[in-house]
Amino acid sequence: MVGGYGAIGTTISEMLAAAGATCIVAGRNGERSRGLAKEFHARGWNAAGAEVDASNVKAVRDLTDGLVKEHGTIDILVNCVGFHKEQPFLEVTEDAFDEVYTKTLRVGMFLSQAVARHQVAVGRGGSQVHLLSVRSSLAFRDRGYSSMCAAKGGLAILMKQQATELAPHQITVNGIAPSAVRTRKNDEVLRDPAAFQRAAANIPFGRLATPTDVAGAVLFFASPLSRFVTGQTLFVDGALTAGT
Template sequence: MDLHGKVALVVGGYGAIGTAISETLAAAGATSVIVGRNGDQARALAVQLTDGGYIAEGLELDASNTEAVRELSTSLVQRYGSIDILANCVGFNKEQKLLEVTEEAFDKVYSRTLRAGMFLSQAVAAHQIAADKGGSQIHLLSIGSSLGFRDRGYSSFCAAKGGLAILLKQHATELAPHGITVNGVAPGRVRTQKNDKTLGDKETFERATADVPLGRLATPADVAGAVHFLASGLSRFVTGQILYVDGGQSACR
């Protein structure tokens, strides 16, 4: 599980789950390059990690801007020598019931989720192939990449994440000859600071965990652990797979 000497590009690496992933990869020894739309948040997290004795850098990046993605990846390779790990944590959701979905909202979810994942993978893969030393790419999905949500307006979200789920399988087949693995991590419901107060209510918690066999929600650390495994040498023969971190929820559907 040791990642010393590896460079990890964590896109969207300062949200609740992204932060846990950035911290986990840095703690394992990787140079954690945290990027996202909010450059201040990316830099602030990088400073925290650096103060903790880890190696990190924070940069601003709009992952839906393909040219910016290419420029950043080239700059990182020039500075660090390689991008060994891509952890794609970006995504966007606009909840609208089926009959209310607008073209504008659908296109926005697509561009910030599926389209962003496509061209992040492409840009990083180009450098990984050129370096000829393998690598790993991990995309953050959702159980919504293969399941629908009752009473929720998730058409755009499920379409984008579902598209990313099959896209990573195609990328896995194309990149396998180069020793590059491509996998996905699909969390169920995740307990974060944002929803912690609401889940403190007993009835709300029981409803949220009613269909989770393990009887609790995932934590950001649970998701980060799965990413760490897929970024490490322990998973070198695992590619084109989706690891569900959902407490068994998808097994019951």
């Protein structure tokens, strides 16, 4: 679980660990990764923490090599890594665009590749899940989302290509595309009724997604229930895209 201690990643890690997976919580902050794993251990779940900069390809390959050496295989990859820098289209800088690309699309490519090499070698199949966004297929009106839409949209089609090439090895690759998610990061702002109304205005369900909504979709793709489902994007959006 890369990006496993963030606002959404923590809930995904928790749900996977509770379901019986040996959850490796990985992220740039090793202290936070190990701290969350320690909490899981206290609850009787199998977990470990690992420090990795997911945009560093060598570090990612070293991590996956080490995990396979220790555990024998990596059955599930969940990529919850991404970066966004909002800028109006006419003000997008090269540095900002490159940073969003590097920390989002490039991560999805080489993280998936590093894990897939081991999954193919072991020959037991596996699953990979990428966290996308509804912005992988929808533009955002009146907001400066060019870099994010490009990176997440690129990851959405990359995921389909990965699924096609890995299908002969019984490895599934799917994406979760939530609309806005209510987390501890934005909860205080959303307590203002006007702010909440603006955020949920176009969502037929009348609310934002929760980390549990997202984690449940990840659990489905990571479980045997989805062994014949691959190359798909599941929109967790309260019917936002259905009515768009």
